[in-house]
Amino acid sequence: MSIGQKQMHHQLGLTDEQVIEMYTYMLKARMFDERCFLLQRSGKIPFHVSGIGQETAQVAAAYALKKGTDYFLPYYRDYGFVLTVGMTLRELLLSVFLKAEDPNSGGRQLPGHFGSKKLNIVTGSSPVTTQVPHAVGFALGAKLQRKEFVSFVTFGDGSSNQGDFHEGCNFAGVHKLPVIFMCENNQYAISVPLHKQTAGSIAERALGYGFPGVKVDGRDALEVYRVVKEARERALRGEGPTLIEAVMYRISPHSTSDNDLLYRTREEVETNRERDGIPRLRNYMISCGIWSEDREAELAAQIKQELTEATDYAEQAPHPASEDTLLHVYGDGGGLQ
Numbered sequence: 001m002s003i004g005q006k007q008m009h010h011q012l013g014l015t016d017e018q019v020i021e022m023y024t025y026m027l028k029a030r031m032f033d034e035r036c037f038l039l040q041r042s043g044k045i046p047f048h049v050s051g052i053g054q055e056t057a058q059v060a061a062a063y064a065l066k067k068g069t070d071y072f073l074p075y076y077r078d079y080g081f082v083l084t085v086g087m088t089l090r091e092l093l094l095s096v097f098l099k100a101e102d103p104n105s106g107g108r109q110l111p112g113h114f115g116s117k118k119l120n121i122v123t124g125s126s127p128v129t130t131q132v133p134h135a136v137g138f139a140l141g142a143k144l145q146r147k148e149f150v151s152f153v154t155f156g157d158g159s160s161n162q163g164d165f166h167e168g169c170n171f172a173g174v175h176k177l178p179v180i181f182m183c184e185n186n187q188y189a190i191s192v193p194l195h196k197q198t199a200g201s202i203a204e205r206a207l208g209y210g211f212p213g214v215k216v217d218g219r220d221a222l223e224v225y226r227v228v229k230e231a232r233e234r235a236l237r238g239e240g241p242t243l244i245e246a247v248m249y250r251i252s253p254h255s256t257s258d259n260d261l262l263y264r265t266r267e268e269v270e271t272n273r274e275r276d277g278i279p280r281l282r283n284y285m286i287s288c289g290i291w292s293e294d295r296e297a298e299l300a301a302q303i304k305q306e307l308t309e310a311t312d313y314a315e316q317a318p319h320p321a322s323e324d325t326l327l328h329v330y331g332d333g334g335g336l337q
């Protein structure tokens with residue numbers, strides 16, 4: 001690797017420590033996901049929907065946004081994203097164990113339905129793509145109140161075919177709203193491959209709504225960071241939305257209820273596993289002289305311990321009380337933090 005390539009993160013304004021931190025979040029998300037598979041298979045949690053293969057883009061995008069200022073509307077695979085903007089492993093574990101202390105829904109929602117007032121993570125609902133018009137609404141709020149923030153929303157490739165996507169993009173384009181749409185194109189919508197749901201290009205749809213569309217390698221952390229950062233700057237200059245199509249691959253089955261080998265081959269999955277963005281960033285860091293096998297082992301051991309403590313805590317934490325079933329369902333003035 002040439003000196004120029006080695007310094008790519010410096011050219012983007014990222015310090016060595018920041019790249020290492022990005023990598024740490026990716027590994028945390030990956031190891032959390034792997035732990036959830038084990039917990040589900042051993043009957044300790046009912047269900048898990050995985051983000052394996054998508055963490056690189058999620059973490060890099062979160063890194064390009066401003067915590068405490070911007071509004072985030074992630075979708076159900078975005079563990080890397082929510083960890084980077086401040087959710088903890090303990091909170092994620094509380095959510096998969098459906099415990100009362102789960103900050104997302106107090107154990108009422110399926111896991112992956114993130115929501116946190118204090119982290120500006122906007123609660124999502126289960127019908128896919130509903131978060132897109134919601135994000136546009138937040139961006140409209142920024143414009144009407146002349147506030148300096150952007151809203152950032154993610155969704156899958158299949159979701160980009162829902163009406164909500166088109167309505168949201170159209171409205172945001174007309175009003176030049178500060179919203180960033182990021183499609184995590186992982187090649188599948190459950191069992192339906194991309195070519196059976198979309199004949200054209202997802203990124204190029206943006207042209208029809210009057211704003212730029214950018215297709216980016218979602219397994220290239222630094223590229224995703226660069227593109228999201230630019231989109232944020234455009235939005236804050238009042239130039240409107242950007243659609244980003246981050247291309248990646250869903251390495252895990254759709255969920256723990258899915259047998260993916262009914263619609264794709266093991267070879268296809270293994271070929272894509274080799275293109276995974278996490279080892280790619282690790283190799284880049286090693287080639288820059290800022291990472292080593294020893295540091296990798298140390299980090300993995302530290303995350304493993306954090307996960308074990310979080311798992312034990314969440315497993316022992318109390319379930320929601322049955323008399324609280326209707327809390328937060330109707331306007332009771334409460335609400336989760």
Ligand SMILES: Cc1ncc(C[n+]2csc(CCOP(=O)(O)OP(=O)(O)O)c2C)c(N)n1
Nearest residue numbers: 126127128155156157158159186188189190
């Ligand atoms: C409106 C709606 N239709 C169908 C579903 C069932 N469903 C849940 S996830 C999913 C696949 C979505 O695929 P995609 O948007 O590509 O995201 P991915 O799961 O691949 O990350 C579907 C169809 C749903 N939740 N909402």
